[in-house]
Amino acid sequence: MPGFLIAGGLRVRMGKKDKAMKMMRKADNEIMPWKNGMGVTAQIDIYPESAKFPDGDFLWRLSSATVSASAPFSKFENCDRLLAVWKGKGMKLNDHDLPPLTPYKFSGDSAMEGVLHDGEVMDLGIIYRRGKVTVDMTSEEFTKEVVALNLEPGVHYFFCVSGSMAVGQNLLEEGDTVRVDGAQAVKLSGKLGTKYFHIAAMPH
Template sequence: MRILRAADYRVMPWKNGGGTTTEIAVSPDGAGLDAFDWRVSMARVEGSGPFSSFAGIDRTLSVLEGEGIVLDVAGRPAARLTPASQPFAFPADLPTSATLIAGPITDLNVMTRRGRTAHSLERMTISRPMDIATEAGSTLILCHKGEAALTGAGSIRLGPLDTLLLGPDAPVLRVEPARDTTLFVVQITTAA
């Protein structure tokens, strides 16, 4: 179990050089863009344009801040993503471009190497205590808005954009929000 504080995340250029991304976690630790099994990051998107292509990668995107974007995947309008919409999954090796709806956005990206790992991404808004069960692989809990205390393996407090990274033997966690809190829960498993 590791607590990843927002102030410690690594900022690096996009693969296509069009902006920057804030890496929350990557496996294996320190892996580059062509060698990761999985990667979770946030990106600030300042303008419309093409996405970087990642061969053999599955990707899920969710809008954290801003009005949103419209994605075009493989030449077809695929999704209109806003802070209220569900996360959108697509192959990261298909030609993809985005059109901003009304100004810059910040998005959350989860990427896994096809054939090695798989993932799910869920947004949760909670206002009362609840339990989160972990999967057999890695679980990341990102506190997007608000604050949350997590108990089950000690007591941990997450502030905005802090993340808790749990391994496969993690217990069920009890989440107690300080006020209305939005969490993103990423489950990463080894591909069958």
């Protein structure tokens, strides 16, 4: 008989685990130096899993970084980037204002300077190979406690920004991520107002 797991005010029905989902706890992220050596980032996932970020043999890399001071961003040739601030008051990338929870796409070939508005921020970013994969990042908020999604083919990430939420039977706290592989129906649950990002990566 399936039971229930209660955490963060969520009551989630437990059953057989879905092998197409992978839980990625914030505490388990791999800490790596920035390419330009001016900071560190927490690598959440890299695709394919055999890829090594320093070797540059990845299709995409999802990560979160703490930006404590204004600094230039690393360059990544032949890549595009999507970036969003998920904690803090935002920053400016060159002439573009980047308020919290607003994904911004830019070329990895470009020289970018990050200038903080008011104190450090934490960002969520994905670097991906131009022309080899299509990536989308959206900022979402629970307006009802259960959301049913029919995911398209590809790889999907759900990143919990605030509070707690569940993706299927996986319970996420702030900064945790669930990866979902392939086209399938997925149920999300969370308290009203809980915020999260949905990142979809579709290799060509």
